[in-house]
Amino acid sequence: MAKEKRDNGTEKAILDAARKVFTHRGFAGARMDEIAREAGINRALLHYYFRSKDKLFDLVFAQRAREFFLGLAGIIGGPGSLEDKIKAIVEHDIDMIRSQPDLPIFIMQELTQNPDRLVRMAVESGANPSMMMKAFRHAVKEAVDKKVVRPIDAGQLLINVMSLCVYPFIAKPMIKAVQELDDKQFEKMILKRKQEIVEFVMSSLKP
Amino acid sequence: MAKEKRDNGTEKAILDAARKVFTHRGFAGARMDEIAREAGINRALLHYYFRSKDKLFDLVFAQRAREFFLGLAGIIGGPGSLEDKIKAIVEHDIDMIRSQPDLPIFIMQELTQNPDRLVRMAVESGANPSMMMKAFRHAVKEAVDKKVVRPIDAGQLLINVMSLCVYPFIAKPMIKAVQELDDKQFEKMILKRKQEIVEFVMSSLKP
DNA sequence: GTCTATATCCAGATAGAC
């Protein structure tokens, strides 16, 4: 198995494993040993590739946060009518989170633990919140002026849409218990939800 | 400082401290040492009172989960029209979480880590999800029959209302960054939100 | 580059004095 230089296969295996374990357990709950096993190697090799748990975590977190934000930022800040944006946000959010259900809670948990991290990352990535919100506010204003939607605060509306998409995944165990769903039924509920959210929001916005 | 029997003051101080630290850091991130310092005592005394970290955590979690659910269950399962229920849920949720912002993320994180915990606790507490949902479904059906609201799935509606209330707190650091709010402005946004949510939901439900 | 073995550190838990 001896290779000569840094093995990309191994490096990728580690990063994949780290992503999985950190996302599921959080930084404090993650064990280097579990990451190693998941990657099919041993702890020593982990440290050979990424020196420390902190360093590895930083890489993973940055990557995951980007996943979570970048697509979204593009939609919110991009062109299109308000209705287009809302539909695209719902589509994007639900698909993204469905394929990695514990992503949001991971991001939020680590972010509450260390809020400046986000600010630092945002600066580095060159993302521009104020441009993005400006575009969104503009779309809202346009729709209101055209009388296709009732007057509403753009900030609150954006929070509403995100809430409706993300929360069900965060609260999954609770919802399953309260509504007595098994995994299959929960999945079915989520599938209906894209349409449900768009309908719920657009219906609320009718003038 | 020597007392003779179990000191209620100390016990309470410990539980308060544990509640605070566990809720903020999660089980894995919490340190017995931090709890001790927060309670103004030392680690040894912690163990004297509550034997182990696990035991202490179980107490705290059970208490917190009850806080989160019980009031809510009463509202959802209780009497009143659909609109009454919705208003009461929003009122209750926002007030509760405002006074302890990292409660939801704590519950959800620990619950994903160990989903059966909730089921066990529910059984012990005698809570009855199916009765509760039945009452809620009934309220929805009644409102639909009376034509005061459009037809809608009761389960999805309940998720919608909870989402709108809880998510903003979970996503606080993100919202602050994206919408460029400081703490004061965030607080103002939340204050407006009770009214905003009720309006948003009722407006969506119009037939 | 990958492994086994080991060092180091830290956090939970106990012993024993007061």
Place this chain on the structure above:
DNA sequence: GTCTATCTGGATATAGAC
């Protein structure tokens, strides 16, 4: 009941052989 000192286990990190 409360403290200081200590034990023990587990987890991160390094050394060194292959």
